[in-house]
Amino acid sequence: AVRRRRSRSLDNIRGPPSPSWLHGHGVALTRQNEVGELDFKWMKEYGATWRIGGHLGTQQLMTADPKALQHIFMKSGYNYGKRKDVQVVTEMFLGPGIVAAEGDKHQRHRKIMNPAFSAPQLRTFLSLFQDIGLQMCEKLKPEVEENPDKTVFINKWLARTTLDIIGQAAFDYDYGGLSNSESPLLKAYSGLFLDTALYPSKWLILYRSLWNYLPNFLLRIVPYTPIKAHNRTRRTARTVQGIGRELFSQKTKEVLSSGKADTHKDVMSILIKANSSEDPRTQLAEDEMIAEMQTLTFAGHETTASTLSWMLYELVKHPNYQAKMRAEIKAARQAMLARGDSRFSMEDLDSMTTVMNAIKETLRFHPIVFNLQRYAVKDDILPLSEPIITTTGEEIHAIPIKAGQWITASLAGYNRLRSVWGEDADEWNPDRFLRIDPTKQIRVGVFGNLMTFSAGIRGCIGWRFSLIEMQALTAELLENFEFARPKEDYDIVRLPAGLMIPVVRGKLYELGSVMPLRVSVVQ
Numbered sequence: 244a245v246r247r248r249r250s251r252s253l254d255n256i257r258g259p260p261s262p263s264w265l266h267g268h269g270v271a272l273t274r275q276n277e278v279g280e281l282d283f284k285w286m287k288e289y290g291a292t293w294r295i296g297g298h299l300g301t302q303q304l305m306t307a308d309p310k311a312l313q314h315i316f317m318k319s320g321y322n323y324g325k326r327k328d329v330q331v332v333t334e335m336f337l338g339p340g341i342v343a344a345e346g347d348k349h350q351r352h353r354k355i356m357n358p359a360f361s362a363p364q365l366r367t368f369l370s371l372f373q374d375i376g377l378q379m380c381e382k383l384k385p386e387v388e389e390n391p392d393k394t395v396f397i398n399k400w401l402a403r404t405t406l407d408i409i410g411q412a413a414f415d416y417d418y419g420g421l422s423n424s425e426s427p428l429l430k431a432y433s434g435l436f437l438d439t440a441l442y443p444s445k446w447l448i449l450y451r452s453l454w455n456y457l458p459n460f461l462l463r464i465v466p467y468t469p470i471k472a473h474n475r476t477r478r479t480a481r482t483v484q485g486i487g488r489e490l491f492s493q494k495t496k497e498v499l500s501s502g503k504a505d506t507h508k509d510v511m512s513i514l515i516k517a518n519s520s521e522d523p524r525t526q527l528a529e530d531e532m533i534a535e536m537q538t539l540t541f542a543g544h545e546t547t548a549s550t551l552s553w554m555l556y557e558l559v560k561h562p563n564y565q566a567k568m569r570a571e572i573k574a575a576r577q578a579m580l581a582r583g584d585s586r587f588s589m590e591d592l593d594s595m596t597t598v599m600n601a602i603k604e605t606l607r608f609h610p611i612v613f614n615l616q617r618y619a620v621k622d623d624i625l626p627l628s629e630p631i632i633t634t635t636g637e638e639i640h641a642i643p644i645k646a647g648q649w650i651t652a653s654l655a656g657y658n659r660l661r662s663v664w665g666e667d668a669d670e671w672n673p674d675r676f677l678r679i680d681p682t683k684q685i686r687v688g689v690f691g692n693l694m695t696f697s698a699g700i701r702g703c704i705g706w707r708f709s710l711i712e713m714q715a716l717t718a719e720l721l722e723n724f725e726f727a728r729p730k731e732d733y734d735i736v737r738l739p740a741g742l743m744i745p746v747v748r749g750k751l752y753e754l755g756s757v758m759p760l761r762v763s764v765v766q
């Protein structure tokens with residue numbers, strides 16, 4: 244820590260004064276009234292890159308700059324690593340899988356997982372997404388028909404739906420999200436972010452920062468510190484692991500028994516096949532494979548459900564756009580029926596421009612992963628596309644970075660840059676994608692020049708899965724239902740709880756994370 248303090252290299256970068264020597268801005272960032280509140284404020288004051296206070300008087304760089312993000316995530320390989328505290332917390336949640344792995348180890352995980360996430364493979368899941376989407380509609384319909392004024396917590400319905408989708412697509416297994424309200428997984432995940440990641444205490448924040456200075460053998464012990472958030476995390480992880488272990492041994496037997504290998508198309512079977520044909524020295528171990536299942540279950544459901552919830556929230560605020568999307572879906576349905584098909588093909592869904600733009604705009608405006616933490620593995624020069632003015636009044640286009648420097652990538656900030664998204668970047672307006680020319684933007688991210696799925700070798704492996712799922716579910720939802728403001732006047736805020744979660748202002752402890760909407764059946 245002393246060495247890091249001495250090697251401060253950001254003295255000439257402007258930024259807000261640190262509110263505390265002990266915590267820096269660590270506490271303030273977790274206490275924002277809304278996700279992005281501080282990022283947007285600081286961007287207005289200092290430009291797209293600025294300095295914030297770290298723990299024990301250290302400095303951190305925060306950036307939303309396109310070129311800087313491209314450099315960190317897409318051009319530097321593993322030179323900007325995940326911090327140890329982030330790795331340990333991730334491993335507590337998800338086990339020793341792809342998200343916690345670093346360097347060569349990560350490459351090994353990614354190599355085994357990549358084949359299961361190719362575009363042709365994912366397209367085969369479309370009819371599954373549509374089936375489960377329809378099941379959700381069939382279950383929701385009687386509830387809203389019976390009581391048209393009923394307020395529906397749509398995020399809960401979507402989470403149950405996406406849990407079933409990931410269960411079937413990834414493991415050919417029914418998690419019972421829609422059919423069983425007592426589903427052990429639903430129970431384990433319910434309220435998880437509120438219990439483990441919202442408003443961590445000052446001491447927990449500091450304690451975790453200090454993990455970065457501990458030797459690896461001690462890092463194996465810290466998750467067992469008897470802290471409520473850690474206990475809850477490990478309990479949830481144990482439940483998911485238990486199911487994963489059973490499924491894994493069953494699947495391994497099925498897939499590796501002769502003659503059955505090619506009949507299984509779920510992600511896990513593909514992974515087991517890919518792993519078995521690897522050189523034994525680079526194969527994933529059983530606990531790593533089980534961690535992959537934990538990861539897919541966790542990363543593969545709440546993320547998509549949450550993004551869809553935010554899209555419906557915006558569609559309630561923009562009823563004309565909602566009507567435009569419904570008309571587009573209906574027209575596509577008629578064309579599809581006229582040619583003798585009974586289901587939308589991937590081409591049909593891809594041709595729905597207003598739907599796709601609403602999804603893209605929601606990913607931009609409401610990035611559920613709103614920032615990512617990294618540290619510089621070695622000295623470097625960080626290039627900027629948006630030059631900044633230093634404390635001495637000089638304009639600079641690059642920042643020297645010392646090895647060990649902590650950097651926070653503001654995904655929420657980048658997604659609101661006026662230079663990239665236009666003067667109306669602070670408004671939800673899907674039509675911006677009709678006017679934006681992506682070839683004139685600096686290329687970042689894996690999709691639509693957005694940073695929401697991150698980028699490069701550690702970018703979201705499931706982005707295409709999620710996109711097809713959102714396209715299919717949106718078509719089903721909007722064709723069947725209309726979404727409007729609930730009778731009660733709810734003020735929704737975006738709280739930082741690891742992921743960005745929707746909460747009714749003033750009702751956090753009463754309702755938990757909810758997205759209340761009025762839902763009626765389209766006549």
Ligand code: HEM
Pocket residue numbers: 341342353538539542543544546547550611612615694695696697700701702703704705706708709
């Ligand atoms: C709207 C939906 C989603 C969003 C916004 C999202 C976002 C992200 C982000 C920002 C990362 C980088 C995390 C980091 O560097 O620490 C990531 C990684 C990952 N995501 Fe997603 N994700 C979504 C859906 C999914 C789905 C559906 C799956 C699986 C089916 C998935 C699986 C993963 C995995 C396995 C990683 C780790 C990749 C690696 O480290 O190489 N995600 N995601």
